[in-house]
Amino acid sequence: MFKNLFVKRRRNPYGWFGNYSSWAEVAREAVGYDAGVILERTKNAILKVKNGEAVYERDSVVFDKKEYPFPLITFLLNSANLKKEALHVLDFGGSLGSTYYQIREFLTKGVCASWNVVEQEHYVACGNQHFQDDVLTFHNSIDACLELKKIDLVVLSSSVQYLERPHDFLQQLAAYNFQFLLFDRTAFHYGEKDRLTLQRVPPEIYPASYPSWFFNEENFLNHFSGQYTNVAEFSSYVKGEETMLIDGIQSGYDKGFYLINLSTHA
Template sequence: MKVFSKKKKNITPPLPLYGWFGDYSSWEDASCETGGYHQANILKKTRNALLKIRDREAIYERDSVLFDKKEYPFPIIACLLHIAAKRENTLRVIDFGGSLGSTYFQLKDFLSPLNTLRWHVVEQPMYIEAGRQDFENEQLKFYHTIVESMAIEQPDVILLSSVVQYLAKPHDFLSELVKYEVEYLLFDRTAFISNGHDRLTIQRVPPEIYDASYPSWFFNEMQFMEHFSHYTLVADFTSYVASEADLYIDGQLAGYDKGFLLQKNAL
C-alpha cells in the first residue's frame, strides 16, 4: 500500500492594501488610477493638525498626523545649523513643497538661537492661501514659486523634503533647480529604487493618515545625482522616519529613503 504525502502548496500572500504599487509607463497612466495630491481632504486635515501645533494644543505633526512625542530629523537640523554657522548665525530657507510649514514648526526650537531666520514655503495655491491666513509670522512666509520667493530674498538653502518624487516631471524640475545657483541644496526623505531605472508607482495612503492616492517616483540614485555635477556632496543620510529606511513595492523590498546636503562648487 502506497502512502501519499500531501504536497504543500506555495501560497502567494495577498498584496498589502496600502503602500506603493505598480510600474507605470507614464504619469498620465498612473494619475488615471489615483485621486492626486490636490485633494481638499489632505489640506483640511493638515491645516487642522497644524493649527493645534500653532496653538500649542499638540506637540508634533507629520503628514497631517498628530503625535504625542516629537521625532526630530537631526541630520536636517545639523545641516541647517552648519549653513547658519557659516553665515554669522543667520539662515534663509526656501522649503519647496513645505505644506503649511510643518518642518518649520518641527525645527524652530533648535533654530531659535539664530540671529536671523527666514523660512519661505513654496507650495500649491490652496496651501499658500491657507498658510497666509493662518500661519504666517515674521519668520514664516508663503510663496507660489521659487522665483517669487527669491525676488524677496536670496536663500542660503533650498530644502526639498519628501517632495521631488511627487512631481510629474522631476528630472525637468531638477535641471531647473540647479540654474537658481543657490549655494546649498538639502534633500530629505527622497525615494530611491534599489536596482534598475526610475520606477513610477502609485502610493495608496492608509486612511488613518488621510484617504488619498497619488503617483510616486522611485529614482535611480546615480541618475538623480547626475543633475548636480556643479555641486559637491557634503553629507548623505537615511530618513529619520524609521519606517522609510526600507520601502516596499507590490509587497517586495525594492527601495529606500535618503537625504543629501549639496554645496555649489566655487567658481
C-alpha cells in the first residue's frame, strides 16, 4: 500500500526542470537537439507520412489520427486573403517539414506558393535528399532563403524557446520587416523574467535533453511593439501544453500569436 502511494507521488522524471543562470550551465547537462538519433527517428516518421503509411507526425512520433493546428491554418488562409495571392512561407525550425505535411491539404495553389524550412545543416541535407518537392524546400538560414524567395509569412512553431539567444533572434526577426508573423507552441511562464530550464524528453519519443526557455510574455512581444499589431492570441492545440509543469509545479504554458505588419497592412 505505502509502496504504491510512493509510486503515485513520485515526480515525473521527464519534462522541464531547473532555473539555470546560463546556457552553458544547462548545456553541460544536456544531450541536444543535434543528436543523430533524433534526426533518424524524425526522418523515418515523416517518410511514413509522405508515403501514406501514417497520417501525421509530431516530434518524431507518428499518429493514425491527425490533430490540426486550426489557428495556424486560419491565419495562413487569412494572410493569403489579405495579400490577394499565394504566400511564400518560411517555417523557422520546421524540422523535415512536419507542419507542411500536417496541413498540406490546406496549402492549395491559391494559398501557398512555397514552403521554406530553415533548419540546422544536417536537417537541411536530409530534407533536400528525402523531402524536397516543388513546394517544400530547405535552407540553412533566413538569409539563404531570402536569396531565393521573397518571404511573406514566417511560421515559428515550438522553435524560439530552443535558441541560445532568443531575444537577439527576435530583434533580428523584427528587422526583416516581414508582412506576417505566426508564433505557435511558444513557451511562457508567469515570472517577470525569462526562465531557462532543462527539458528531458521521454525515451519513447527519443533519448534527449536540451536547454529550453520559458519567456515573459510582455517582454517577448515588446520586440514587435509599434511595428506589428497583435491580431490574435491562441493556446496550443497539443493537449497538455496549455499548462506546463516546471519542477513539478504548474507555472508554464504554450501560446501562439498572429502578428501583422502595420506598414504593409495599415
